[in-house]
Ligand code: ADP
């Protein structure tokens with residue numbers, strides 16, 4: 001590598017290691033690189049490249065650490081592309097597979113190191129018994145001989161003694177096919193029986209372990225064929241009655257005189273302390289079910305907890321220490337993680353609560369780290385492609401903006417600048433434009449489309465419903481047609497209901513290039529449309545589309561620029577994970593003069609006040625939405641059904657009004673008809689489930705009444721609220737929960753307190769988890785075992801380390817990253833990574 005480049009690389013690495021604090025070198029990066037450009041030129045680097053690097057580094061100091069990381073990665077990728085260098089072979093390290101599994105103590109790691117004595121056993125005799133507990137290590141016995149250890153982990157569960165076809169099938173129901181699957185089948189919870197007490201000190205409700213001798217044991221048949229095994233267990237301090245219900249075989253497990261360990265909860269029977277159904281182990285056997293923090297696994301029918309736990313123990317103690325750790329040591333160290341072997345041991349058979357935390361953190365980190373690597377690598381691929389450049393000369397842009405009926409907000413200008421820069425970058429734009437409902441995303445997209453069509457190229461906009469497509473078509477017509485813009489027939493709309501002859505005409509126009517902008521629904525991709533030169537694809541409300549649909553539209557051009565828009569405020573940590581391969585622009589400012597929607601929380605018994613408001617508004621010529629959470633009354637649900645309610649409202653509440661109905665079970669045409677009737681003012685009240693939540697713009701609607709409001713997420717309610725207040729009139733959002741539950745109402749109060757979608761989204765993520773933010777197609781992708789999408793801190797951390805690693809080894813081609821590269825490849829080939 002040329003000296004100037006290796007110098008740069010060294011700086012970049014140091015910076016990455018320091019989390020981009022700009023202190024890797026004395027005086028900051030740009031200071032120390034003052035004379036670098038001369039060196040680089042002397043090395044024969046291209047003028048363009050040198051200028052690009054120095055200009056990017058000029059502002060380095062002013063950037064946020066995240067931006068800095070991005071800048072350095074960008075620079076390095078460009079260097080690699082232009083010079084063809086690869087950063088491999090820079091460091092050598094032992095292969096992960098060859099690394100010895102680490103353990104904190106010289107003794108064998110994991111579940112069998114017995115720490116029961118630490119609880120402080122008051123009685124000497126007890127302590128002595130403790131030391132008698134043997135460390136017994138069972139190992140997995142293989143029928144066939146496995147070759148590599150990694151390969152052996154892919155062996156089916158039937159290689160285990162005691163697992164035949166029947167049990168294997170039961171395990172499959174839990175998603176366990178191989179030994180590796182077993183390692184990653186984590187406990188559902190843990191019962192902490194690590195506290196040991198004398199029988200005399202057992203109290204009601206305590207979850208503890210006692211040790212004693214079986215004095216008596218008998219079996220009884222209780223009422224209704226219920227078997228009960230009853231035993232008296234005694235230690236020096238006292239005796240305890242123990243009952244096992246419906247486990248008639250217990251009598252065969254125990255004999256009088258056995259020393260046994262019991263773990264469970266102190267209970268009461270006829271005024272005397274007992275233990276019911278405790279876990280048990282013989283004292284001279286390995287204590288797997290008692291006297292420790294005991295894992296409780298998810299089960300399936302016909303699989304016993306005790307059996308599975310025993311099996312897990314055999315597999316985990318044998319294989320966890322032997323599993324190769326795909327994470328490079330540098331990451332393990334700088335991210336302060338536990339080695340994988342230790343984490344797996346501790347996640348299954350932990351020594352302490354702290355160990356559980358550390359283990360689960362490490363394993364959750366792995367999941368997030370892998371995801372970020374996959375997503376970032378995808379981004380690299382994307383950025384490595386070439387795209388047509390479109391510039392927007394200032395005078396042209398000024399004229400376009402001057403034609404608008406309003407001034408752009410600062411946020412719109414900033415977003416527009418991002419987008420125009422992408423269009424002129426020579427790489428395909430891959431950007432998410434996020435902005436609250438009504439923040440004015442359409443006009444920003446329209447200006448981009450104009451920048452593309454002014455050169456004669458084509459743009460397409462896809463919306464999730466016909467109504468939205470029509471709406472966009474209408475706005476684009478006012479924004480783009482005439483006054484030096486498009487001719488009327490250069491902008492067309494194509495939806496399912498477009499008559500066939502017109503479709504034929506549109507297809508022809510797109511193919512010969514006479515149509516410049518087409519707006520449509522999924523018809524755009526289902527129809528055999530060919531474009532002459534599609535260079536910009538805009539997708540509205542992207543979460544309503546599947547990955548395939550987006551890709552299909554993109555495929556109608558050659559590396560077209562892609563802009564996706566969403567009004568769903570997504571917490572930052574989450575958007576990093578779901579949309580991590582997209583660049584992000586946010587419109588976080590509303591156009592001036594918008595009135596805040598007056599939001600009120602009414603109790604169910606105050607409903608009549610809401611109806612009064614609706615009547616008043618309708619009298620003044622306005623319209624109202626009434627939203628219900630479910631379509632039909634379910635047996636288990638008290639939710640109001642839109643269908644039934646519409647009938648009631650029509651008959652009893654608003655007999656003089658036209659009440660439309662909209663719900664998910666209606667066909668697309670019926671839906672469109674209902675929405676069109678409302679849009680055109682033919683109905684005054686729209687009763688609906690949440691299908692209307694997406695982008696519908698009806699400025700004349702001034703009331704949004706949400707029934708069963710407690711059943712909705714805050715972000716969703718905020719979206720619904722955004723359906724009104726779009727015109728000049730004062731608007732209202734009325735929330736009515738199912739019942740007067742104070743806690744729920746408190747949650748809903750947040751909507752009264754803030755109008756900021758992002759704040760509400762953050763709250764929602766905390767309270768209700770990430771599921772509601774995800775489209776159907778994303779749920780598999782984010783199917784984590786341990787990681788939580790609510791854990792912003794860990795998500796950030798994983799992201800940072802993924803960026804740092806890729807900065808050093810963008811293709812993960814260094815030998816020490818081989819395991820990792822394979823894991824990422826696996827991940828992507830599962831159909832997971834491609835989200836955009
Ligand atoms: P959304 O971001 O929800 O898609 P739209 O693009 O539909 O928002 O814009 C909502 C409304 O605001 C439209 O009627 C649009 O004409 C108007 N609008 C957009 N930008 C501005 C602005 N800068 N000033 C005033 N009104 C604007």
Ligand code: MG
Pocket residue numbers: 441442540695
């Ligand atoms: Mg919109």
